[in-house]
Amino acid sequence: MKIHEYQAIELFKKAGIPVVPGQIATELDEAVQVAEKMGFPVVLKAQVLVGGRGKAGGVKVVKDKQELKKVFPQIRNLKIKGYRVERILIVPTVKIKKEFYLAITIDYAKSDVVVIASSAGGVDIEETAKLHPEQIHKFYLDGKKEIDSQRWNPFIKAAFPETSQQNQISKVFQNLLTLFFQYDCSLAEINPFVIDEKGHPCALDAKINFDDNALFRHPEIQALADTKFEDPDETEAKQHGLSFVKMDGKVGCIVNGAGLAMATMDVIKLLGGEPANFLDVGGSSNPEKVLNAQKIILKNSNVKVILINIFGGITRCDDIANGIIAAQKELKIPVPLVVRLTGTNEKEAKAILAQNKINTYPSMREVVKKAVELAK
Amino acid sequence: MSILINQNTRVLVQGITGRDGSFHTERMLEYGTKVVAGVTPGKGGQEIFGVPVFNTVAEAKEKTKANTAVIYVPAKFAKDAILEDIKAGIDLIICITEGVPTLDMVEAKATLKNTRTRFIGPNCPGLISPGKCKVGIMPGHIHKPGPVGVISRSGTLTYEVVYNLTLNNLGQSSCVGLGGDPIIGMRFVDALELFNSDPETKGIVLVGEIGGGDEQLAAEYIKVNVKKPIVSFIAGKTAPEGKRMGHAGAIISSGDTTAAAKIKVLTDAGVTIVDFPDEIPTALKQRLK
The missing domain is CATH 3.30.1490.20 (ATP-grasp fold, A domain)
Structure with missing residues (x-):
């Protein structure tokens, strides 16, 4: 989750980081x-x-x-x-003497929290990382929540030449780190952090991202969310426990599992179609979820066909079939529906669908082929 | 043979009294897995499908000689469950739970350092050595014993791949679901290393996806170390940039996290890339000749 700069400034202020009022x-x-x-x-x-x-x-x-x-x-x-x-x-306005880049984030490949500092502040940091990697300094926390001062001193000396800056910036990083762990951040970034002409340090920008998985323990952060910046369909999908991303094509898809959902989109494209969305109904899907998934897909008037691709594991195919039937009764679906179900309770599911005259296809390739043909 | 788990594996289920934990305990027992203990704090003394429940992992391990733990507890309790396993000296931990906070995983992984405990997951389907042992949530019946090692970051896409292998008479030595989160325990390289030294694994299937750099690391490792044939499918060729595709780790954040970039490095490392999941069996048979 992201918050606005002015909200991040408030959190910085509370954490004791100097900001511009x-x-x-x-x-x-x-x-x-x-x-x-x-x-x-x-x-x-x-x-x-x-x-x-x-x-x-x-x-x-x-x-x-x-x-x-x-x-x-x-x-x-x-x-x-x-x-x-x-x-x-x-x-x-602030009269700037010196600009820096300061950030704390998670290095996923190293499974560790990393402090990043550069004396090249105020510019695109990714650009700096490419052109002048020697100007970017990194300090890994080594799985700890505090700075190990023995390792810290050489780091801060290498990153900042002046002794006065070293002290000022060490203090900012201490506070930023406390904030980072307190709220389960995934990024806390100050670009630029400046020293003004009087020698005072100050954050001129504030960016904080939070780990979505940890929001349950920070209701005060969740309350800061600005939902206007989310796609309304994606927000609605999330409320129903679905993972949804809108795309530009005509084939609406409902799949269980993120990997299979991505693969289904890829196969649609390979067979000459374009996916209208990514939609993962998740595991242990009940009929209600399948109904809601179809409602969200049908809001998109580009959709010419609905493709359902399910590989039952924890997901039971008969639950999915019941959801399909419920949607047919409730929604009057204006586009054709093609279905492939394999795995747990496949037989029961196929019987339910056959009774309601809904065709199933034996494989992922065949169901996608049919969907692409119908979308043309 | 197989990797990580076999007929001698003694499984302990954390969260065995919960809805998911009890459901999958029954499925694992049906498959023939030796589920020897369950742990739910405060519910020690009960039995679930004949499996004794204990209050702590340490007690369960002492009384039942369990060596592998599978975690089905809710996300907010997952870290404590993992730390308890590490402290008790469990050999292998498999965390099925989805939605574990990232900083909890950072702490868990730091605690794992310098221990001999292996960790798989979180947000994963678990692993199976067909015909011997299943620890996780995958449907057992689609698997079949044989010479193919399967490694994947996904759940149902792995089922799709395994189903096609079995249909084409290619059984599996073990199938490992590493999980869809950005911070996971074992990564492609770790699983490749195990399959590479398993004499009965003759070929490997690697199922990757957009996001992160694990496929790149796998490619570097393969180039130097792996002589066994590898076939790979990478999901997310059509995924838009900057959007999280269901898995917390499946997001294109820069040029080298795209499917195309991963396909290129794997191809350069000698891996056969297929466009469709159902092309894997033919491609692998070709390479195994």
């Missing part, structure tokens, strides 16, 4: 008030949960009220990667 505005009047109180020039920063806002024109410095009146509505009317800007963060 900013304020959110949604309307121009509000923005004028905030900016006049703060004193021009100010920075306007669009609050969106997608990357690339700077390139899209979502971050601008305004020098006076007149310019604010011109620029604020421009940003407010922006659509960044399809998402409308609803809130704008207003912050005072």
